[in-house]
Amino acid sequence: MAAHTLYLWTAGCEFFIFPVKHYLHIMKKKLTTALLLLASACNLVNGQVKKAPAYPLITHNTYFSIWSMTDSLNAHPTRHWTGKDQSLIGMIKVDNTTYRFLGKDMPAFTTVLPASDEMTYKCQYTETEPAKDWQEVKFDDAKWKTGTAPFSDDKKQAKTLWAGKDIWVRRTFTLNDLNIDRLFLKLYHDDNIEVYLNGEKIFNTVGWTSDFKMIPLKDKFKEKLLKGKNVLAIHCANTAGGAWLDVGLANEPKAKSTGVLLAKQKDVTVNATQTIYDFECVGVDLKVTFTSPLLMNDLNIFARPVSYVSYKVKSNDGKNHKVKVYFGASTGIAVNTPAQEVTTQKYLTQSLSILKAGTVAQPVLQKKGDDLRIDWGYMYVAAPAAENAVQYVTPQSDAVNSFTGQVINTSSKVTKGRGLVLNTVLDFGNIGGTAKDKFVELGYDDLYSVQYFKQNLKPWWKTAGATIEKELTTAATDYAAVMQKCDAFNRSMYNAALKAGGKNYADLCVLGYRQSIAAHQLLKSPQGTTLFLSKENFSNGSINTVDVTYPSAPLYLIYNPVLLEGMLNGIFFYCDSKAWGRDFAAHDLGTYPLANGQTYGENMPVEESGNMIILTAAIVKAEGNASYAKKHWKTLSTWANYLSENGFDPGNQLCTDDFAGHLARNANLSVKAIVALGAYADMADKLGQKAVAQKYKAIAVDMANRWQKLADAGDHYSLVFEKKDTWSQKYNLIWDKVLGLHLFPAQVYKKEINYYLTKQNEFGLPLDSRKTYTKSDWIIWTASLADNPKDFKALVDPVYKFATETTSRVPLSDWHETKDGKMVGFQARSVVGGYFMKLLETQWVK
Structure with missing residues (x-):
């Protein structure tokens, strides 16, 4: 203990360090004042988080x-x-x-000119570039085609199919009432657009919307409206992905004083x-x-x-x-x-x-x-x-x-x-x-x-x-x-998280709890099994995505593993059917809320097979018996065999971080396959299949040894095998620790943690050496590899800073930029259930 420092322990809190002179100053005050100061320093007793992005x-x-x-x-x-x-x-x-x-x-808008969600309307259009005066009121559009909005490449929703690159639209309308307080453009466009009212440009932008946006217009544009005939002229360019065009005008009446x-x-x-x-x-x-x-x-x-x-x-x-x-x-x-x-x-x-x-x-x-x-x-x-x-x-x-x-x-x-x-x-x-x-x-x-x-x-x-x-x-x-x-649960959950990782970590768990759950729906299948189906919010809308289930899992393993079963049951059912027919696991069950089979455009064989095996092993550990694994053993064995042949040195395929693109020889994805095979061996042992257990344990151990050589980059392990100038978070390693597989020596964790501490930015540790963005759920997993509270805290505190200081005011994003703390993409996703990994590690690793 330092000579001039007093260490205090408070119920439910960590150690708090006070300079002696500060402590003596407190003692001069009334006892109640001292207690208030202490409570203020701690601010943990009731588990109350004071700041959230939403x-x-x-x-x-x-x-x-x-x-x-x-x-x-x-x-x-x-x-x-x-x-x-x-x-x-x-x-x-x-x-x-x-x-x-x-x-x-x-705002209480009234309609000036209805869009198609209010009333069917027709207008003139062409997909061939017109003359330069095409936007003018007097332009002759008689030779243009007549179409009904919306214009789109979506065959199911389009009233007029637009599959080309550019479209020019003229909508002629009549107004008798010009009593408008504030004029708005009601616009749904995909992609780049320019809009003219009676010949004058009133709006243009690059990009797209996924719904109608109410765009306020300057007062001078309101004056362009005429009693009688008016023309809205629009040019929209489809530059990437879908195509859509629909437009109207609205008035926002002056608000009355209440x-x-x-x-x-x-x-x-x-x-x-x-x-x-x-x-x-x-x-x-x-x-x-x-x-x-x-x-x-x-x-x-x-x-x-x-x-x-x-x-x-x-x-x-x-x-x-x-x-x-x-x-x-x-x-x-x-x-x-x-x-x-x-x-x-x-x-x-x-x-x-x-x-x-x-x-x-x-x-x-x-x-x-x-x-x-x-x-x-x-x-x-x-x-x-x-x-x-x-x-x-x-x-x-x-x-x-x-x-x-x-x-x-x-x-x-x-x-x-x-x-x-x-x-x-x-x-x-x-x-x-x-x-x-x-x-x-x-x-x-x-x-x-x-x-x-x-x-x-x-x-x-x-x-x-x-x-x-x-x-x-x-x-x-x-x-x-x-x-x-x-109230009882709020306190117990917070105190457990506080004990596991400290105040900032416990606050992150609070922020993740309801958000993770609310991205799911609880049901029973026609076969009578539990279904707990996620929506891949603001990502691609998939239902029951396996690599969304994977990071979400720690929360449910702690509080009710039956819910994690509910995330896996549908995937097992689908992969056991003739509709799937592959020797690796599916990515999803469809697009929410229709779970009729995978709709994601590309498979992730090593990723999803590894996820399913690891999570099944986690359920076995959480429930204290191997009955869930026994129920699905044939399918698990198929996936284990696939990983034993294809998992160690993965080909050019996607992993859960698909936004980063394809990557061959992904060392972290290899870890997933190795850990999954070790987990499969462990389940085989629990089921009394000793020969199978011995075989796959040997495969996993051999792979782990070879991995350390291929991924070795001196003071760290590489992102890509045999590329020493790369690095990445090896978050998949956490299951080796949590499941007690001991495939990798502790010095592998230590070497990685020491290296990560040199790579942090203000708002967190980047995902890997390619970009400065990160995934906050993976940081918590990575930090849980640390063998001491100091290193864990050093990695988690920047995530807390992001969560409490980001200017992106949406339900917590799990994909953010580590230099400015802004979301890159994703919001309100279930994966923040992964924040509970440290609590799971604390409970399972003795």
Whole structure:
């Protein structure tokens, strides 16, 4: 111990180091002050994370997932993880003053010129470059073709097929009303575009969109609109990938003053199952808690698609105040695009008051892809009937005023329309110094969640005959018990992560917990097995991608390995079928939500076969028996044989880091094959197949020895065999350590860790020597190879810095640039479950 340093140990914390003079200064204060200082230094007791790139509010599955993407809850509309607005509004009325604490009013656009999502329209077009004055009003386009929007190369969605490079479009329209406050261009384009209004260029950009964007136009362009005939002229160039063109115009009317003030946000804390905000208003303090009770030890609660929004109100000035709280949920939660019409219903059960909304069309499982929201099934807002909540439906434009009192008639029955709001008002009565609590529930019944080899599957919670009303009722009845369970889990999870890796590591685990789970859907297969199917969010939209399951696995191995089985079961089923027919594992089951077979364009034989074998071995270790391996032994043996022949020195193929491109002789991919063969041998031994175990253990040991020679680059091991000027994170090595295979000596881990510490940038360790970007999940795996807390912390702290300082305000990206901390791609993916690798290593490696 240093002569001038005091080491303190705090319950649930690490050692904290204080200079003696600082300690003596503390001792001069009152004991309570000293304790407060100590708690401040630690700030760990309740497991509260204070900063996130985006804050989870409602998190159940990839379709039912709502976030706040600013540090202040009332600074911006709440959004789906894709970034599309899914507005939740919260207000509190204290006596006669109204404050907004949740969300923000979304622009209420009116149509000037409808795009095709609102109304079918035709226009003139050509794919041959026209004369220079093609954009002018007087240009003669009579010889052009007539087409219906949208124009696209997508044969299923295009009204006019556009498969060439360039298209020129002229849309002539008539306006009688020029009363426009702020003009917007409503545009969906792929790729580069230039837009003219009555001959003048109003917009151009390079790139593409994956949906309509509302683009504000300068006031001078509004003046270009004429009463009578007008022309929009567009040139779009298809430079890469898909092609799409659709256009309209919209008006944003001037917002009317509502007289609503902003509540002062004093604090925000995030834990595993909750996000908690504290607000101050004149006379009253308000605590708002969003709870998605994703408790993996109770799948009945875990699978229930119901979140709580809880309110605790207390006087802060010693006086009594009349208080009402408002909660508004946009029907945008139940649509893919704002133009879709919805229908609503208000009804009562014995114990609940309920509002319900869903699209009129109900296109169940008719859309697949990445950047999509659900537009089938129904959203629900429920409140206990005993609370006498007032519930009603309004257009979006009337929602706020319905609570402030400027729109009085809340009894009118709005049952159908676009952009509606489900409104709930809770009356707290007179509030004094004793806090009062109330809550509402937000739920979603998707009717059918996934199509699994041509059969539509209901969500797991419906397989026993439950209805959404029963789920809402049970959730309300069990509210107090569920909140206690969540609190207990939040603490235990945080304390375990804290002990394993320190504060910054534990905070990362908190940020990863709900995000990882909410990228999955829990179901039962027609064969009765558990399915826990992921969506490859903002990557390519695949369902049940094996190399997304692989990094996600540590979280589920710790808390419920049955869920990891649910990630593997569908792949085993598919690979055992005649539809697959290959001697290596598939990459995916399709494109979400259609799990009818692989749709990814290229196989990853070594990657996916190694992943499946390693994860099966991990399940065997987690469950303490080899029954799961025995069930799939024939298939596992086929894959092991493939790896024994092709895995050691891989050919020019992709690995999970496919964004980095093809790579032959990938040393890290070779490690995966070697570890997988060692894991296969270990499972064979547990199944009593001693000869098989001996054979494959010998193969794995021989490969590991040869690997050390081929990958040797002096002070590190190379990215590519026999290229000493390259390097890479060998994150696959962690399974050799975690599964206790001992194929590689500890000095291999040590040499790599020492080298990595010399290659770090401000926001983390690059993935390899090719680029400066990284994958944060792999950094945690790599750091878990360290044999001491100091080195682990040195590698993890830059990841924490990225998570808390990035300017990319989206649900945590796992692919970011290490020099500036910005996301490169991917967001809201399940792979952040891989952050739990250090906790898994701590629990499994003794």
